[in-house]
Amino acid sequence: MSDNDGKKTLGLRGGPRSGQVKQSFSHGRTKSVVVETKRKRVVVPKPSGKGAGGGGNPHLGDPSKRPAGISDAEMERRLRALQAAKANEAEEAARREKEEREREVERQRRREEAEAKEREQREIEEAARRKAEEEEKARVEAEEAKKRAAEERKSAPKKAAAADPAQPVPAQDAPARPGSAPRKGGDRPGNNRDDDRGGRNNRGGGKGDRRSGKLTVNQALTGGEGGRQRSLASMKRKQERMRQKAMGGAESREKVVRDVQVPETIVVQELANRMAERVADVVKALMKMGMMVTQNQSIDADTAELIIEEFGHKIVRVSDADVEDVIDTVDDKEEDLQPRxxxxxxxxxxxxxxxxxxxxxxxxxxxxxxxxxxxxxxxxxxxxxxxxxxxxxxxxxxxxxxxxxxxxxxxxxxxxxxxxxxxxxxxxxxxxxxxxxxxxxxxxxxxxxxxxxxxxxxxxxxxxxxxxxxxxxxxxxxxxxxxxxxxxxxxxxxxxxxxxxxxxxxxLKANPTRAASGAVIEAQLDVGRGPVATVLVQNGTLKQGDIFVVGEQWGKVRALVNDKGERVKEAGPSVPVEVLGLNGTPEAGDVLNVVDTEAQAREIAEYREQAAKDKRAAAGAATTLDQLLAKAKADENVSELPILVKADVQGSAEAIVQAMEKIGNDEVRVRVLHAGVGAITETDVGLAEASGSPVIGFNVRANASARNAANQKGVEIRYYSVIYDLVDDVKAAASGLLSAEIRENFIGYSEIKEVFKVSGVGKVAGCLVTEGVARRSAGVRLLRDNVVIHEGTLKTLKRFKDEVAEVQSGQECGMAFENYDDIRPGDVIEIFEREEIERKLD
Known part of the structure; x- marks a missing residue:
């Protein structure tokens, strides 16, 4: 096939086909448009025999009908891919069909389970309904028996009158017994007893016994779908009361006497719950005692005791401190003790x-x-x-x-x-x-x-x-x-x-098998590990995962680290370890005890924290108003140096606070606003700014935000690693608050010889300096008969007509006092200078 033929064939087969389409518009306008359509090439491989140009492969198509540029190998690869795709599609269809079958089986199983549950529910409801009907039938029969007895008692006079025909018989209506005659007209079907029950149960009124929808237990027992429905327990109590009434009166139930635990204060509702009495009855009893309280208010133990005795129960007084009774304090047996x-x-x-x-x-x-x-x-x-x-x-x-x-x-x-x-x-x-x-x-x-x-x-x-x-x-x-x-x-x-x-x-012996207890040697707040306590185990074995309470803190042992920095699983008696997992930093010296549950540990810690708060509040309140006023008056003359202390461990912080309390005297003292453990934070800087105090860090540093805040607010942060330097610096700073000592140095005496009146100046004394020197800047005292009658300053000091700074001994001068004119000849003027001497704390 020549090149021209190939081009002609390609052009005919692959080229577009053109044609004309006539378009119509409004108002009768038309337009012819030339369009071209392209035919989509579809490759359909046809199987051929050996004679086809596929090298004898029956899966290859006719080379003459194959698209140009595709070799036999490519054609064979495409056929394999097509066959693989068809196989995958068949596998996917089989898998989906299998999954669908499994889902259908699961749906069928669920339907069967739901039907079984529904059948079981229906059986329960039917049993409840039958039981209710039987109880109702028994109640009606009891009522009928009572009515028959009453009728027999009433019919006795009638029988006596019937024996005497002359005596008239009073006409009485015969009692209509249930089930004696069927209802007429539009009455509901069934006997009267069932109708009466249906009327009572059907609160909507006017409808029959037959219900629409599924019958539930509540509907079977309470009857009625609207309004408030009675519980099963309420129905049982009602049936019990009716049964006792039918048998000739209610039986008196025996009073249950309970031991009621009462703490120092208790809420009224909680007291009623512990006595198993109604809250309304307890509130009513309190009102009779003259206490107008609600169920959410607290009463003291004495009042609760009166209420408990009135209701016939026994009181058991308990204290809040009883929460610590869960801590194991049993005595160790001799055979359990081992050397430590x-x-x-x-x-x-x-x-x-x-x-x-x-x-x-x-x-x-x-x-x-x-x-x-x-x-x-x-x-x-x-x-x-x-x-x-x-x-x-x-x-x-x-x-x-x-x-x-x-x-x-x-x-x-x-x-x-x-x-x-x-x-x-x-x-x-x-x-x-x-x-x-x-x-x-x-x-x-x-x-x-x-x-x-x-x-x-x-x-x-x-x-x-x-x-x-x-x-x-x-x-x-x-x-x-x-x-x-x-x-x-x-x-x-x-x-x-x-x-x-x-x-x-x-x-030395200890029991390693009991619940662990130990003493906190040191505690600190580690940035990476949180609160860490160095604990010396004294009894038992402290294990990883134990729940413990230590002082006002509690926690769960997350890790134990020995003195070599190695993690261990447990620590026996006399073994010092670092304990991780506390919720807060305890005080050094606190006792660690292992308890059973987190709730116990939390309760004990909260009680101890509240007790510590109450103790501090009581210490602050244990003063009279006169004592507070006297203390405030005394504090007016005392200068304070406020400081904030942050240390790396609790013991160091306590030691620094104790050292600060010893610095000072009656005039100045150091006041520690806050002492804590851990790095210096932005909160510490804010407190220091508000109080105008420096922040002292002992083996700790300020974080980045605290440093920036301190630079912006002008708060001084000082770091120390040796307690000598810290105490010396604070003592020097406190010494700066001491008022300087004023010392007087006498520099001269002068005697008044004559007194002159000068217009615009007042009285001027003509003096002779008899000893020392007279200075303009010095202080003066006026002595009359060796008694000080005035102390002040000089208004003027003149030598002849000139104002001078000082006048030597043996010379005459003129002096005038500031705001004082009562001067006489013969008075002596004492001249002195004041000197300030800086004081230091010992």
């Missing part, structure tokens, strides 16, 4: 080497992380000795500001290790530590530290301890003493042996 590690508290004066000694025992560098080389928090650590004995150590700060923290450490400890530096001997905080240990009633071991220094004198330490009734073994006492050196490691093994010996003597 001792808890050792390191105490002593600041910088005597307590943390360094513990560092040497733990073989870890703890002191390097403390700001200024002093301990700011209570640290809790566990140490395993070479002999395998486990010891729990509490490291308390030695600074005077941390007295309360040291006291807390002594309350939870078994043994106190008193660290005294051999080159410094007994110091003030050493004496405090001795007092805390004695108050806690725990044995003491004296560790004489820094024995490696040349100036060390251990014997002086032992001698000084005698003044405080601490007699060591070398002085014929019962207190163990060990000479140690944290720097060289001298005496550490002896110290551990002494601790182990003391713990064996104590025979």
């Amino acid at each position: 590690p001792p808890v050792i508290t390191i105490m002593g004066h600041v910088d005597h080497g307590k943390t360094s000694l513990l560092d040497a025992i733990r073989n870890a560098k703890v002191v390097a992380g403390e700001a200024g080389g002093i301990t700011q928090h209570i640290g809790a650590y566990q140490v395993t000795t070479d002999s395998g004995t486990t010891l729990s150590f509490l490291d308390t700060p030695g600074h005077a500001a941390f007295t309360s923290m040291r006291a807390r450490g002594a309350q939870v400890t078994d043994i106190v290790v008193l660290v005294v530096a051999a080159d410094d001997a007994v110091m003030p905080q050493t004496i405090e530590a001795i007092a805390h240990a004695k108050a806690a009633g725990v044995p003491m071991i004296v560790a004489i530290n820094k024995c490696d220094k040349p100036a060390a004198d251990p014997m002086k330490v032992r001698t000084d301890l005698l003044q405080h009734e601490v007699i060591v073994e070398q002085m014929s006492g019962d207190v163990q003493d060990v000479e140690v050196s944290a720097h060289t490691g001298q005496g550490l093994d002896e110290l551990l042996e002494a601790i182990a010996l003391q713990s064996e003597i104590l025979e």
Whole structure:
């Protein structure tokens, strides 16, 4: 086939076909339009034999009728794709048909279930209806029996009169008995009893017994579809009353006497519910007592007791504090007790080497992380000795500001290790530590530290301890003493042996199987982990997931972290752990107790919080009006330095507040507006701006929004990491509020020789300076017979006719007082200067 033939064939087969179409318009106008139509090419493969140009493949079409440009391979691929599509379509149709069958089966099953439920409901309704009919029939029969009895009593005189025909018989209507005669006309079908019942049940009136629609239980029992319907319980009570009435009167039911628990105050409705009495009856009884209350008002326990006794019940008084009874306080059995590690508290004066000694025992560098080389928090650590004995150590700060923290450490400890530096001997905080240990009633071991220094004198330490009734073994006492050196490691093994010996003597035991309880050593608000409490478990085993209450807070143990920073699943007795999962930051020293449910924990925490609020309110209200006025008058002369304190842990915040309370005197004092735990927030800055106070951060920083707010509002934020610097700076700031001391320096005397009257000036004294010097700027006093009669300032000081600043001794001058003219010859003028001296707080 030539190229021309190919073009001609393509043009004929694929080209458009043209034609003319006549269009008609309004008013008889027409127009012929030439249009072209294109024919859609349809490729239909036709099977052919071997003779077709498909290489013997029966699925290939005639090459002469195949579209141009399509090879045999392409044609075969298209046929395979078409066959695959048809197969997929067939599979999809089969799948849809299968799903439709399954859905039909499911619908049929649901229909059957619905029909079964409907049949069951109908049976229940039918049974209820039959029961109601039987009860109604019994009631009607009882009424008929009563009527027959009444008729027999009335018919007795009639029978007597019938025996005497002369006596007239009174005409009486015969009682119409139900079912005696059928109704006439348009009466409803059925006997009279059924009709009467139908009339009572049908509240709409005028309709028959037959109902439209499905009969429900309520309709069967109450009869009537409109209006208020009676409950099943109400119907049962009514039937019971009717049955008792038919049997000859109601039977008296026995009064149920209940034990009614009454707290300090109770709502009237709640009281009625606990007595199982009607609220209206309780309110009526209260009104008879002269109390006009509603069901939502509260009454006290005494009034509730009167009401309970009136209704015949017994009162059981309970207190709000009874919510804490759920805390397990059972006594441990001897067979349940197991040995526990001792808890050792390191105490002593600041910088005597307590943390360094513990560092040497733990073989870890703890002191390097403390700001200024002093301990700011209570640290809790566990140490395993070479002999395998486990010891729990509490490291308390030695600074005077941390007295309360040291006291807390002594309350939870078994043994106190008193660290005294051999080159410094007994110091003030050493004496405090001795007092805390004695108050806690725990044995003491004296560790004489820094024995490696040349100036060390251990014997002086032992001698000084005698003044405080601490007699060591070398002085014929019962207190163990060990000479140690944290720097060289001298005496550490002896110290551990002494601790182990003391713990064996104590025979420390605890029950690890009971509900856990422990003491909060420290608490803080961690930015990433929320409130975190360092807890020393004292009894039981604290496990992950336990619900607990601690002070005014509660929570669920989300995680436990030991002293090495590792997460653990549980912590037994004498094990210090960090507890995560609290809803708030507790106070250091609070007791942690595990309870059964969250509701109990929440209830106990809310009660404790309310009790604390009431206690604070009572403390504030326990003053008379005269006392308040006297306090306000006294406060007028006292200058205050307000500050806001934010610390990293609760113990540090308490220690700072206590240190601030000691700063000041009768004229000035430091007032802590707010002390909290955690980062400095925008709320703190707002409070500081309103009160004009600085914000002090101890080992915390302000967040970005707080910093921006402080810059905009001009609030000063000061950061500290050592408590010495914080106390010194606050003391210096408070000293600035002290009024300066005024000191007078006498500089001269002058005597009035003559008094002159000058127009426009007044009386002018002609004076002779007898001693010192007279200055214009100085203060003066007028003395007459050595009695001060005026104190003021000079209006003028002249030498001859010139105004001068000062006049020397032996010279004459003229003086005039400001607003004072009562001057006489012979008066003496005392001249003095005032000097302001800045004061500082001690």
